[in-house]
Amino acid sequence: MDLNTLWFVLIGVLFTGYFILEGFDFGVGILLPFIGKDDRDRRMVINAIGPFWDGNEVWLLTAGGAIFAAFPNWYATMFSGFYIALFLMLVALIVRAMAFEFRSKDKNPQWRATWDWMIFFGSFVPALLWGVALANLIRGVPIDGDMTYVGGFFNLLNPYALVGGLASLSIFTLHGALFLNLKTSDEVRDKSKTFAQKLWLPALILTLGFVAYGYAETSMFLSLGLNPGIIPIFGGLALLSVFWFIKAEKIGWAFTMTAITIAFSTITIFIGLFPNVMISSLNDAWNLTIYNASSSPYTLGVMSIVALIFVPIVLLYQGWTYWVFRQRLTKKSELEY
Amino acid sequence: MDALILARWQFAIVTVYHFFFVPLTLGLSIFVAILETMYVRTGKEVYLRMTKYWGKLFLINFAIGVATGIVQEFQFGMNWSEYSRYVGDIFGAPLAIEALLAFFMESTFLGIWIFGWDKISKKLHAATIWLVAIGSNLSALWILIANSFMQEPVGFKLAKDAAGNVIRAEMTDFWALVFNPHVWLQFPHVVTGAITTAGFFVIGISAYHIMKKSKEQEVYRQSMKFASIYGLIGIILVSLIGHSQMQHMIKTQPMKVAAAEALWNTENPASLYLFTWGDEEKREDVFAIHVPNLLSVLSYNSLEGEVKGINQLQEEFQAQYGSGNYVPSVFLSYWNFRLMTGVGVLMLLIAIFLVIKTSKDNFDFKPWFGKLLIWAIALPIIGHSTGWIFAEVGRQPWVVYGVLKTQFGVSPEAAVSSGEVLFSLIGFTLLYAVLIVADVYLMKKYAIAGAADKVTEA
Numbered sequence: 001m002d003l004n005t006l007w008f009v010l011i012g013v014l015f016t017g018y019f020i021l022e023g024f025d026f027g028v029g030i031l032l033p034f035i036g037k038d039d040r041d042r043r044m045v046i047n048a049i050g051p052f053w054d055g056n057e058v059w060l061l062t063a064g065g066a067i068f069a070a071f072p073n074w075y076a077t078m079f080s081g082f083y084i085a086l087f088l089m090l091v092a093l094i095v096r097a098m099a100f101e102f103r104s105k106d107k108n109p110q111w112r113a114t115w116d117w118m119i120f121f122g123s124f125v126p127a128l129l130w131g132v133a134l135a136n137l138i139r140g141v142p143i144d145g146d147m148t149y150v151g152g153f154f155n156l157l158n159p160y161a162l163v164g165g166l167a168s169l170s171i172f173t174l175h176g177a178l179f180l181n182l183k184t185s186d187e188v189r190d191k192s193k194t195f196a197q198k199l200w201l202p203a204l205i206l207t208l209g210f211v212a213y214g215y216a217e218t219s220m221f222l223s224l225g226l227n228p229g230i231i232p233i234f235g236g237l238a239l240l241s242v243f244w245f246i247k248a249e250k251i252g253w254a255f256t257m258t259a260i261t262i263a264f265s266t267i268t269i270f271i272g273l274f275p276n277v278m279i280s281s282l283n284d285a286w287n288l289t290i291y292n293a294s295s296s297p298y299t300l301g302v303m304s305i306v307a308l309i310f311v312p313i314v315l316l317y318q319g320w321t322y323w324v325f326r327q328r329l330t331k332k333s334e335l336e337y
Numbered sequence: 338m339d340a341l342i343l344a345r346w347q348f349a350i351v352t353v354y355h356f357f358f359v360p361l362t363l364g365l366s367i368f369v370a371i372l373e374t375m376y377v378r379t380g381k382e383v384y385l386r387m388t389k390y391w392g393k394l395f396l397i398n399f400a401i402g403v404a405t406g407i408v409q410e411f412q413f414g415m416n417w418s419e420y421s422r423y424v425g426d427i428f429g430a431p432l433a434i435e436a437l438l439a440f441f442m443e444s445t446f447l448g449i450w451i452f453g454w455d456k457i458s459k460k461l462h463a464a465t466i467w468l469v470a471i472g473s474n475l476s477a478l479w480i481l482i483a484n485s486f487m488q489e490p491v492g493f494k495l496a497k498d499a500a501g502n503v504i505r506a507e508m509t510d511f512w513a514l515v516f517n518p519h520v521w522l523q524f525p526h527v528v529t530g531a532i533t534t535a536g537f538f539v540i541g542i543s544a545y546h547i548m549k550k551s552k553e554q555e556v557y558r559q560s561m562k563f564a565s566i567y568g569l570i571g572i573i574l575v576s577l578i579g580h581s582q583m584q585h586m587i588k589t590q591p592m593k594v595a596a597a598e599a600l601w602n603t604e605n606p607a608s609l610y611l612f613t614w615g616d617e618e619k620r621e622d623v624f625a626i627h628v629p630n631l632l633s634v635l636s637y638n639s640l641e642g643e644v645k646g647i648n649q650l651q652e653e654f655q656a657q658y659g660s661g662n663y664v665p666s667v668f669l670s671y672w673n674f675r676l677m678t679g680v681g682v683l684m685l686l687i688a689i690f691l692v693i694k695t696s697k698d699n700f701d702f703k704p705w706f707g708k709l710l711i712w713a714i715a716l717p718i719i720g721h722s723t724g725w726i727f728a729e730v731g732r733q734p735w736v737v738y739g740v741l742k743t744q745f746g747v748s749p750e751a752a753v754s755s756g757e758v759l760f761s762l763i764g765f766t767l768l769y770a771v772l773i774v775a776d777v778y779l780m781k782k783y784a785i786a787g788a789a790d791k792v793t794e795a
Contacts, residue, residue, distance in 0.1 A: 051448035054403065058440040064410045065433030072425020072505075079414025080748040086415060087761045091768060094404045098772060101400035105779050147422075148752045295426040296496070296507040306434055314441045321445055324456050336451050 003300035004290040007070035008277070010307055012270035014066055018059035019130070019172075019266055020259045025053045027176015029096065029123025030169075032116055035180065035191045040331070042116060043104060047335045048183040051325045053100060055318055057093070069303050073147050073293035074277045081141065081149025082133060085156055089129050096122025104337050127172040128165040132156060134269055135164025135210070139218050140279035143286050147293075160217040167210040170203040171262060174242070178255040185330045193246065196254070200243050207239060207265075218272075231271070235264030340755035341747045344416040347762040349729075351408050353722050354769050358402035360721050363477055363528060364535025365395045366470035368567060373463040386556050390788035391539065392466075394780065396451065401776050403444070405769065409480075410436070416758060420736055420746030427493050427508040428483055435479035443472030477531075478524050485519035487737050488728070489589050492517070495740075506740060519589070522582045529574035530724070533684060534717035536568020540691065542784045544710035547700050552789035562695045569688035576681055580635070587636050587644065590738060592654070592663060593731035595647045596670035598632060599625075607632035607644035617667050620647060658739070665733040673727040680716045680723075687713060 001009075028049050036042030068075040079086055095118040103115030139160055142151040177196035181189050211232075238260040245254035273279070277293050280286035294300065329335070369392050376384035410432065413421045421428070446468040453462060486493075492513030495503045508514065543561040547554065587594045594600075599613040601620045609631035614624040633642040645653075647664055654663035687710070694700075702710070736743040 047452075051452040053448075054444035055441065055448055057407075058436060058444050061407065061410045061440055062433065062436040065429065065436040068414065068421065068425055068429030069433035070429070072421050072429055075414045075425060075429065076418035076421040076748075077752075079411050080416070080418035080752040083415055083748075083753045083757050084760070086411060087764060090408050090411065091764065093407050094768065094772075097404035097407070098400055098775070101396060102775060102779060105397070106782070144751070146749075148418075148749050150751050153757075295429065298511075299426050299430055299508045302508070302511045303430055303433065306437065310437050314437065314445075318441070318445055321449055324449060324453060334455070 003297060003304055004070075004294050005275075006304060007066070007294070007300060008270070008274060008290045010311075011063060011066050011070065012267065014059055014063035015270075016263050016266045018056070018063055019262045020175075021052070021056035021059055023127075023172040023262050024176045024179035024255075025049050025056055026123040026127040027173045028180050029119045029176070030127060030173050031176055031180065031192065031195060032123075033120050035188055035195065036116075037187070039109075039112065041188050042112075043335045043337065044184050044188050044329050044333075045180060046100060046103070046119070046337045047329055047333070048180055050100070050335075050337045051321060054097070055321060057097070066303075066307075070295055070300060071277055071288075071290070071293040072295060074288055077143060077147050077149055077278055077288060077293075081143070081151070082136075082156065084153040085129055085133065089126050092122040092125035092129075094122075100337055104335070124169070128169045131165035131168030131210075132161045134168070134266075135161040137278060138214070138269055138272055140281035142282050143278060143280035143288065144282065145286050147286070147288060160213055163206065163210050163213055167203075167206040170199060170206050171239075171258065171265075174199040174203045175255070175258040175262065178242075178246075178251055178258055181251050182255060183328055185328050189328075193251070196246055196251075197243075200246070204239055207261075208236070211236075231264050232268045235261050235268060238264065340750055340753065340758050341744055343755055343758040343762055344747050345743070347416060347758060347765065348412065349726070350762070351405065351412065351765055351769070353725065354773075355402065355405040355409060356721055356725060357718055357773075358398050358405070359477070360527070360531040360534040360717065361398045361538055362395070362402045363470075363473050363531035364533070364571070365391065365398065365538065366466065366473050367532065368535045368539065368564070369395055370463070370466045370470045371563075373466055377459050377463045383555050383559060386553065386788045387560055390556060391560070393783055394538075394542075397776065397779050397783065399447065401772060404772070408765070415761075416748055416753065417736075417746045418748040418752060420741065423505045423741055423746070424486070424737055425505075427486055427506055427514065430508065430511070431479045431483040431486075431514070435476050435483075439472045439476030439479060441472075443469050443476065446472065474528060474531075477527055478520075481524045481527060482515060482517065482520050485517045485523055486514060487735075488523075488732060489517060489519040490737050490740050506737070518585065522578060522585055526575060526578045526582060527721075529571045529578060530717065530721055531571075533568055533571030533575055534721065536564045536571050536688070537684065537713050537717050539564035540568060541711045541714035544702060544707045545784070546787055548702060548704065548707040551787045553787065556788040558695075558698075558700050561691070561700065565688060565691035565695050568684070569692050572681065572684045572688050576685065579678075579681070584636060584638075590732065591645045592647070592650045592665065593670065593728075594636075595645060595650055596665050596667045596731050597674040597727065598644070599667055599671045600632070600644060600646045601648055602646035603643060603649045604646065605633070605643035606630040606641050607636070609635065613671065615667065615671075661734070661742075663734060665731050670727055670731045673723040673730070677720050677723040677727060680720045684713070684716050684720070 028045060032042060032045050036045045064075075067078075099115040099118040099122060103112050103119070106112070136156050139158070141149060142155065144150050174196055177192045177199060180192040181196060184192065238257040242254045242257045245251070245257060275290045276287045277290060278288040280288075295303075369388055372384055372388040372391065375381070376388055413428070446465040449457070450462065450465040450469060453465065457465075490506070492508060492510035493506045494509050496505055496507045498504050539560050543557040543564065546557040547561065551557070583594065599610055599615050599622070600607065601615075601622070606629065608627040608629050610622075610625050610627045612626045613622055615622045630640050632644050633640060636642055636644055647667070651663055655661070732738055734742050734744070736746045
């Protein structure tokens with residue numbers, strides 16, 4: 001495996017980690033207005049992700065930085081091209097971050113209600129936009145011979161991408177409902193289970209719909225063939241199994257299964273893209289690949305050493321956080337947010 | 338309007354705004370870590386109260402710093418795609434390393450610090466805030482390694498295609514990038530500036546409570562005492578390092594020095610123009626007060642010594658890089674530089690006075706002076722903002738000094754239209770305006786509530 005491939009894999013790993021981790025954060029944020037009936041419950045919902053959300057979000061910043069360092073042309077084309085979409089996502093992430101820290105620092109109900117909606121909006125928009133973005137990446141977008149995206153904003157909102165957006169939205173919400181069930185107690189716990197049960201079918205239909213639509217819309221799935229291999233199939237089976245795990249009260253397993261679905265879907269998309277990083281819908285010769293978009297071998301080498309040392313360390317201490325805060329929140333828990 | 342101008346405004350606004358909060362995060366994280374360590378070692382209740390009180394204010398500030406920092410990671414690609422292509426091979430690396438080494442560390446351990454008071458041992462808890470402090474300051478280091486490349490590019494070569502045209506700059510020596518002399522002046526300058534910021538923040542709020550005779554006087558007096566020393570150390574170091582920076586800059590970015598001093602023509606010995614009202618078009622003074630020889634002294638520690646002027650440097654640059662205007666805005670460079678050094682001197686005087694006074698346990702402030710101390714919270718923030726505006730404006734027309742001009746770094750109109758830039762510029766500005774209102778409101782509320790009462794949220 002050459003360094004270009006290694007970095008493609010690493011960025012895939014970063015996005016996979018990001019979607020699994022911030023995926024449930026988004027889901028919890030989206031469910032906040034529906035599950036928290038009074039202020040105490042809403043606080044329990046927010047505090048369930050309190051110690052984690054910020055660390056989870058760094059996966060995105062690291063993925064962004066890694067794309068910049070390893071594939072500057074990918075970074076330049078994608079973020080200038082998806083300009084307005086990225087702007088909306090940034091606004092959402094900013095207000096969401098502020099809302100977590102600010103909402104419980106004042107008693108005024110209006111203040112709290114406002115920030116609660118910010119949490120909802122700030123979780124809903126990225127959960128939707130990530131699906132839109134990934135769908136466009138595999139579908140291909142108008143990129144010219146100078147690696148410049150020339151499609152404008154509304155070109156990104158094609159029906160296929162919107163289905164992709166709804167699929168990611170529904171899976172993240174389901175994933176979040178399961179996480180919430182694992183970390184809370186009493187009404188919040190019960191309600192999140194009910195939501196998980198209700199969300200399962202839409203998530204399954206949207207995901208399958210997205211895959212089927214993909215066969216018509218993109219060349220990626222065609223290249224995978226009718227037997228796409230073990231990873232996408234297992235991703236699908238995992239999602240299918242969630243229903244029975246919830247029914248059997250094995251929520252930990254159900255959560256693991258949504259995590260697998262998210263991971264395997266992300267991996268499938270990256271495998272489908274390879275060796276491209278962005279597909280030009282105008283001309284195959286104008287695709288951005290792991291070679292024409294990459295940094296020099298020297299930079300890739302330096303970054304590989306840095307990543308191989310520090311990624312395991314990060315995993316270790318982030319894992320420790322989940323261990324420290326492994327207990328469920330109860331009505332008696334001291335809540336910081 | 339031109340996309341280039343709009344993109345520059347956007348970069349200036351989101352970055353300066355982000356940096357309203359960052360220095361306080363850097364300096365206060367260390368301050369709170371010291372307090373918690375003292376609590377763990379002595380077991381004194383007052384240190385715990387101090388830790389919690391300043392810790393709460395730290396968190397409010399941290400949140401907005403982090404939230405506005407997200408934009409920083411992506412805006413190079415958004416508005417400066419050609420810049421990203423041209424120097425991404427070099428510039429991307431420190432950004433990625435910053436996220437991997439620093440962002441993960443500060444955010445993960447901050448989560449544990451906030452939520453872990455009764456979950457882990459006292460010692461371990463104190464260790465987590467140290468890791469936050471180290472993480473935050475490491476992030477400053479890596480972003481300044483990136484910025485230093487723009488100020489003083491090192492460790493790279495220009496890669497060419499088969500036809501001999503330069504395609505982009507490529508990294509040739511990672512350690513040269515890390516040990517860029519510019520880094521090791523700029524990073525200490527920023528960190529000691531941050532220490533000063535935290536010092537004056539704590540001084541100002543403590544002064545308020547001392548004057549108001551709030552409960553828990555011990556907390557504020559101790560805080561005032563520590564912060565005076567902390568702030569004094571900060572401001573002394575920031576000035577000394579700043580001086581070395583200037584001496585370094587005269588060798589590496591002479592035009593920036595000339596603009597900072599509004600020195601139109603080369604002088605030897607060079608005078609320091611304390612106050613200049615000049616005509617930038619004609620490049621001449623309308624009115625100026627100058628001290629003979631002083632600029633030579635500041636530049637070379639000697640009465641003699643040539644300091645190059647704007648006109649001569651412009652000619653040199655034209656000879657080297659072809660025709661064009663190589664003079665940055667003299668007005669902005671000169672006045673931001675003076676504002677920065679001016680607030681520096683003011684802070685130095687205040688800090689010396691306070692250290693002497695509080696060392697005798699004298700906390701009797703005249704009301705006007707107490708009020709001044711509250712307003713003085715703004716001084717270091719003004720210092721940071723003007724310093725950065727000077728550093729970035731003074732580098733123009735270059736985005737990477739001597740390598741790439743700013744105008745060639747902007748995203749092409751085909752990818753990002755000027756309408757889109759205008760849209761995001763207005764969007765970010767409005768959003769940030771609303772956020773600062775909420776931030777100041779909360780900051781004030783918690784600062785005034787004081788350390789005595791646990792502000793209950795439920």
